[in-house]
Amino acid sequence: MSAKPSCDEFDPNNLRVEQALEQIQHSITPIAETERLPLMQAHNHVMAEDVHSPLNVPPYKNSAMDGYALRGADLGDGDTSLDLIGTAFAGNPFDGEVQAGQCVRIMTGAKLPAGTDTVIMQEHATADGERITFGNGHTSGQNVRHAGEDIAVEDVVLQKGQRLHAAEIGLLASLGVPEVTVARKLRVAFFSTGDELRPVGEALEEGQIYDSNRYTLYGMLRELDVEILDLGVIRDVPEAIEAAFEQAADQADAVITSGGVSVGEADYVKTTLDKLGKVSFWKIAMKPGKPLAFGRVKDAWFFGLPGNPVSVMATFYQFALPALRRLMGEEAEAPLTFKVPCREPLKKRAGRTDFQRGILTLDEQGNPGVTAAGMQASHILSGMSRANCFIILPLEADNIDAGTLVEVQPFRGLM
Ligand code: AMP
């Protein structure tokens, strides 16, 4: 084997990111259990049924303007004068029927009085007592919102597999739907492995570091809104690792670990997993985050993420997150990516897909562009915190010149 590090970049045993994701998604079948929840509690759950609208929205024909409701057939070629016979307010409709030669004063959102089909803006009318005159240029049927023009009775408003964000529970409320059937929440257990790791709050001794991966994982799982089971830091001791896996798999739908899956270190984790489940140990052609284990531990799904802090985040976002979404029955679109020029050269070696940490900004003219968020090594967690996107550089690519269009995947939304 050559001493040149680039040799390893083209390891034919490496699995491409897309292949690994495809294999993971193909293996997973969504959980079947559902629950019926009131709207507010259903927020962030995934729909387990289609919802058909019980109503028309708008529920009745109403006015789009403040003005006068009349019969379109009354409009002549020149001026038209009509008798005012009443008023229709939103929430307080006009009761009678409007006859030829009559009109009703109407407010935005008010139900169109029987007999009328047209609304003329108040600015286009002149009143002389109870006699209202309209100029020409109006069309029959104008300024009317029709029943069901937004949503008709029985229309599918939400589909199985959709996640209920703020807009979705608001939409259901607007239809008077009080509760929905959703997938039950996922339970996800995680722990860290490594003798060098100390929990936050304890003093560090020589050669030790704080366990940050559990916090990162906690944050990402909270954002996904699953039930979390934190099993702490587990020593590199076979019995401890086995006990942790047993407990995690018995209590959760999915188990996520970090560390202990790279070659040479995998021993305890690997022997335990061989005993308790069926797990593949992969080398993914990606940077950061080469080692990845995936499979089943007892009845739970297992994701063995690499130990380096940035690798944990990159592999979680690219593999564990879509897999957990699928497990909860979510039919999510692939995360948004788009191309922008990079404002500086980027270092890259062909052979792996890079997920570099980037800062996406607008320049003074309002044009988007991306810069690297500092050092790109897989232990530089501060770069991940400065970044607002991944810069995804294709496997075949070498160094990137400034000005090249590169693909970015933002990871910060409005909240
Ligand atoms: P490993 O895959 O166990 O060899 O870990 C790779 C690197 O990640 C090592 O430098 C570990 O010290 C580090 N590491 C592993 N787990 C954690 C953790 N939970 N928090 C911070 N660093 C970690």
Ligand code: MG
């Ligand atoms: Mg380790």
